[in-house]
Amino acid sequence: MRITLERSNLLKSLNHVHRVVERRNTIPILSNVLMRASGADLELKATDLDLEITEAVAAMVEQPGATTVPAHLLYEIVRKLPDGSEVLLVTNPDGGSMTVQSGRSKFTLQCLPEADFPDLTAGSFTHTFKLKATDLKMLIDRTQFAISTEETRYYLNGIFFHTIEAGGDLKLRAVATDGHRLARADVDAPSGSEGMPGIIIPRKTVGELQKLVDNPDATVAVEVSDAKIRLTIGSIVMTSKLIDGTFPDYQRVIPTNNDKEMRVDCQSFTRAVDRVSTISSERGRAVKLALTDGQLTLTVNNPDSGSATEEVAVGYENDPLEIGFNAKYLLDITAQLSGEDAIFMLADAGSPTLVRDTAGDDALYVLMPMRV
Numbered sequence: 595m596r597i598t599l600e601r602s603n604l605l606k607s608l609n610h611v612h613r614v615v616e617r618r619n620t621i622p623i624l625s626n627v628l629m630r631a632s633g634a635d636l637e638l639k640a641t642d643l644d645l646e647i648t649e650a651v652a653a654m655v656e657q658p659g660a661t662t663v664p665a666h667l668l669y670e671i672v673r674k675l676p677d678g679s680e681v682l683l684v685t686n687p688d689g690g691s692m693t694v695q696s697g698r699s700k701f702t703l704q705c706l707p708e709a710d711f712p713d714l715t716a717g718s719f720t721h722t723f724k725l726k727a728t729d730l731k732m733l734i735d736r737t738q739f740a741i742s743t744e745e746t747r748y749y750l751n752g753i754f755f756h757t758i759e760a761g762g763d764l765k766l767r768a769v770a771t772d773g774h775r776l777a778r779a780d781v782d783a784p785s786g787s788e789g790m791p792g793i794i795i796p797r798k799t800v801g802e803l804q805k806l807v808d809n810p811d812a813t814v815a816v817e818v819s820d821a822k823i824r825l826t827i828g829s830i831v832m833t834s835k836l837i838d839g840t841f842p843d844y845q846r847v848i849p850t851n852n853d854k855e856m857r858v859d860c861q862s863f864t865r866a867v868d869r870v871s872t873i874s875s876e877r878g879r880a881v882k883l884a885l886t887d888g889q890l891t892l893t894v895n896n897p898d899s900g901s902a903t904e905e906v907a908v909g910y911e912n913d914p915l916e917i918g919f920n921a922k923y924l925l926d927i928t929a930q931l932s933g934e935d936a937i938f939m940l941a942d943a944g945s946p947t948l949v950r951d952t953a954g955d956d957a958l959y960v961l962m963p964m965r966v
Contacts, residue, residue, distance in 0.1 A: 595659025595685040597631045599651060601675050601696065604636075607651040608669045610830055611640040613802060614647050615665040626662035628711045629683070631655045636683075639711070640665055645799050646714040648831045660708040661685050663692050671701050714833050719817035719824065723786030725766070727812040727827065733768040734804050736779035736957045739926045741797050742772035749839030753800055756792035757783045764788065765956070769844050773962075775923050776844060777930070780956035790818050794837035799823075806830055848960055849946050852939035856885060857909035857952075860936045863890075864928045870894045870902040871921035881921045882966040885940075886914045894921070895966075917943045918966030927959045 611627055619625045628639040636653040639646065672681065675696045682695040685705065694701040734753065742750035754769045764783040769776065795803075806827050807814065815826040824833045871881055874894045884891040890908045895901045917940060928936055933953030940947050949959040 595629070595631050595661060595683065595692075596657035597636055597653045597655045598680055598682050599636060599653035601672060601679045601681050602677070603651045603653075604681055605669075605672045607638050607649045608665075608672055610649050610806065611638045611647045612665040612669040613805075614640045614642055614645055616642050617666070623662060623706050623710045623712070625664055625666070626706055626711070627665035627668060628660065628662045628708060630660040630708070631683075632658045641712060641714055642798075643712060643714070644796065645802065645832070645834045647802065648833075650829045659685055661689060661692055661705045662708060662711050663703045663705055667703060668694070675699065714822075714835075717819060717822065719819045719822075721787060721790040721818045723784040723790075723816055725781075725784050725814045725816055727807040727814055728810050729766075729781040730814050731804070731807045731810075733766070733779050733781060734800055734807070736930050737768045737770040737777040738800055738804065739930070740770040740772055740775050740777040740959075741800070742770075743797075744772065747773075749794060749837060749841055752794040752796045752837045754792060754794050754841040754844070757787050757790055769841070771842075771844060771847075771960075774920065775927065775962065776847060776960040777927075778844070778848070778958050778960075787816075791820050792841065793818060793820075793823060794839060794841055795823060796834065796837055799832070799834040803832065806832065847946060848958070849939070849941060849948050852941045852945070852948050854885075854912040854915060854940040855910070856890065856938040856940060857935050858890065858906060858938070860928055860931050860934060862906055863936060864925060866892050866904045866906050867921055867924050867928075870904050871925075873899055873902040874921060875899075879921045880918045880964045880966045881924065882916060882918045884914070884916045885910050885912075887911060893966075915940060915943070916966075917947070918964040919947075919961060920964055923961055927961060930957065930959070 630637045635650045637650045639648045671694055679696045684693045692703050692705050737753050758765055758767050765780040766783045766787055767780045769778045812827055817824040822835055870892045873896050875896050882893040890906045893903045927949050931951040933951045935952040937950045938947055947961050
């Protein structure tokens with residue numbers, strides 16, 4: 595293999611694929627990136643056996659061929675090369691090493707044979723549809739923070755995507771929950787997604803996908819089966835296994851009879867919560883919300899360091915109510931709201947609270963209270 599390509603193009607593609615590679619691997623080939631040169635392209639591929647990313651980048655191919663080299667090492671080398679430079683990649687005749695050359699810099703990397711590189715065979719997909727990158731990004735951004743990190747409930751370690759009838763329209767819905775809070779977001783279901791199986795996309799795949807849908811004008815081609823999902827964004831193809839489990843019936847925990855409405859300026863509320871929670875211990879982080887007509891008092895008590903209170907004007911015309919929440923969870927939710935005001939629908943001190951945005955996008959949040 596002998597090819598020349600722009601450093602910036604190679605770096606951009608390596609940046610997309612090398613993140614999949616785990617730093618510690620018991621299987622040496624999984625630390626490598628597969629490089630396959632043919633025609634006028636260099637194809638890069640990396641995998642951790644659950645997630646695979648492939649990207650083609652334009653290159654001047656003098657001699658086609660394929661090999662695998664350490665992914666993180668190659669990325670660091672290319673990252674440190676000067677802007678605007680060209681990179682020459684040449685494999686030695688015995689295939690045991692590859693030379694990376696740019697200007698006066700020259701590196702030799704150990705190779706492992708291409709034949710040993712695992713392939714995440716996709717199988718056949720039952721549903722295919724196209725989705726705007728902005729829609730997919732919105733679904734992920736609004737729900738990702740609520741993904742559980744608790745390994746025992748592995749079926750909560752991702753975002754649940756499915757189609758559902760809502761208000762007479764078919765929606766593509768994303769839901770994530772960790773048992774303490776729940777986030778739900780909808781977009782109009784794209785043509786071809788009707789009747790697709792409900793799928794749970796793992797946390798790592800969600801994180802990588804979030805970084806890839808950064809071009810607002812892009813369209814994402816989505817292919818789904820019971821066990822895998824494949825997403826194509828331009829020259830990038832991402833294939834991932836899905837979480838094999840049943841997502842709980844989240845509809846049951848979304849309250850429908852919360853009749854006490856509190857409307858508050860989102861920025862003022864966020865800053866007030868952030869300020870009073872400064873005094874709380876990391877462990878507790880409980881903030882008490884005391885509501886009376888037109889006023890909200892936030893209180894945090896920490897027996898070790900003291901207490902804090904702050905008052906915020908709100909729209910509230912109901913019986914006085916006191917309720918406690920985890921400050922971090924409150925801030926996570928308000929960070930997702932794009933409207934000026936946040937709407938809290940409350941019932942009592944022991945029941946889940948519903949939070950909505952005034953911006954009118956199809957997202958809602960459920961937050962479990964804490965004892966204070």
